[in-house]
Amino acid sequence: MHLRFIVPGALGAATLMLAVPASAAAHSPGAPGIGDPYYPAYGNGGYDVSHYDLRLKYQPDTDRLEGTATILARTTEDLSRFNLDFLLDVGEVRVNGAKASFTTSGEQELEITPAKPLDKDTPLTVVVRYSGVPSSKQAFGFTSWHRTPDGGVAANEPEAAAWWFPSNDHPLDKATYDVSVQVPDGTQAISNGTLQSTSSRLGWTRWNWRSDQPQATYLATLAIGKFDLTTGTTESGIPVVNAYSKDLGANDGAARASVERSAEVADWLSGYFGPYPYDALGGYVPNTDTGYALETQTRPFYSPRQFANGSNVSVVVHELAHQWYGDLVSLRGWKDIWINEGFARYAQWLWSEHEGEGTAQELADYTYASYPADDPFWTVKPGDPGPENQFDTAVYDRGALAVQALRNEIGDEAFFTVLKGWPAKYAHGNASVADFQRYAEEVSGTPLAALFDTWLFQPSKPDAATARAQSLAKASGTPAQPRSWRKIAATNGIHEHGH
Secondary structure, three states, X not given: OOOOOOOOHHHHHXXXXXXXXXXXXXXXXXXXXXXXXXXXXXXXXXXXXXXEEEEEEEEOOOOEEEEEEEEEEEEOOOEEEEEEEOOOEEEEEEEOOEEOEEEEEOOOEEEEEOOOOEOOOOEEEEEEEEEEOHHHOOEXXXXXXXXXXXXXXXXXXXXXXXXXXXXXXXXOOOEEEEEEEEEEOOOEEEEOOEEEEEEEEOOEEEEEEEEEEEEOHHHOOEEEEOEEEEEEEOOOOOEEEEEEEOOOHHHHHHHHHHHOOHHHHHHHHHHHHOOOOOOOEEEEEOOOOXXXXXXXXXXXXXXXXXXXXXXXXXXXXXHHHOOOEOOOEEEOOHHHHHHHHHHHHHHHHHHHHHOOOOOHHHHHHHHHHHOOOOOHHHHOOOOOOOHHHOOOHHHHHHHHHHHHHHHHHHOHHHHHHHHHHHHHHOOOEEEOHHHHHHHHHHHHOOOOHHHHHHHHHOOOOOOHHHHHHOOOOOXXXXXXXXXXXXXXXXXXXXXXXXX
């Protein structure tokens, strides 16, 4: 803390010393990162956000975004200043109603110094007024804002928020959201949650979206362009909103034939994972040139290329499985990515079984046989793959192999109890691979350290005897390729973002 006072004489100095509480000396800057070793600059220390209120205006022709973000939080330590993760140009910052000074540092740090130091456990209201062209901004050599012919899209993992709103950008700090976006008439603004209202005035339409259950920052999404919206409900009454760019060309039919089955898929997944955890559902397909999909909460993002070879309900299964495994229960650190991707891939295996195109066991056996021992596939450790391999195929396929090995080890009754109980136990929170192992041991009464080490943490192919011990690769030679294999393999680039 640096305070400058002009006080005449020694008596004034003594009076000042008495006036400043001794505890003030303890105030210090919040950390510029939340402490994740994979991404040291992501997130921030010193506070916890409860709600983001984002009031935006976007001009598709110029890609210019203007916004006012109101962030409700509480300090977790005595702060002289704190950081937000953000890339656009900031005009003004207020903290608890008073103007605050600010500067930028690093790749995406907005450093805010409030007029007065903040004590621990103090309610915090931060207002940031900003503007800029998101597509012109890069951090760490890439952009997470996708310019489209009729607008723009924010969707990426492990980060996208900094291109459109200031935040504590790490899954450890989940919050609720109100997103209000003003766009020219005839243009739509798509975001997470439920559409509260739309209103038009003087050539502009405002779209108001609400996410009233905790959501990680990378799962917040914004898509602006010319969309066709479809609506419906699940069997359990959850409202469904899907959106398709009006310029999808030849991919339009296949995209709709896939995403329009979201309600059916969510209802089916609830049989394995428990009740669908949110009050909104859907998906959107903008006219982007990317190739990946993303489990943006309640409304996954799908690139048109996911449907270039026809309908692909398997990718919808994958992204909706994440609503439980990844969204409802978020990873504690980015090294815990297996809990997200291994189980979302395994959901695809279960869907294959449901469709009569190959059982989960057959897919596991074929996966094990498909990669020889010297394939680099086996050097990636799904339980801690490193940031460079976070979205490697091994995290998905070897990750799902680990799930099948677990199923075979503890039996179906305990396995499906774990599958449904895990999202309920850690609902709206965060958990690690170690937490999952402990939970599976608790439910099954089976020691699982050796199994988890073999399938998730060893940089080598488990030998045939070990695989057979977990009821994998029982037959010699390469088993027949399940009918669903190619369709599932087509989603292997599902999160390859080209960073």
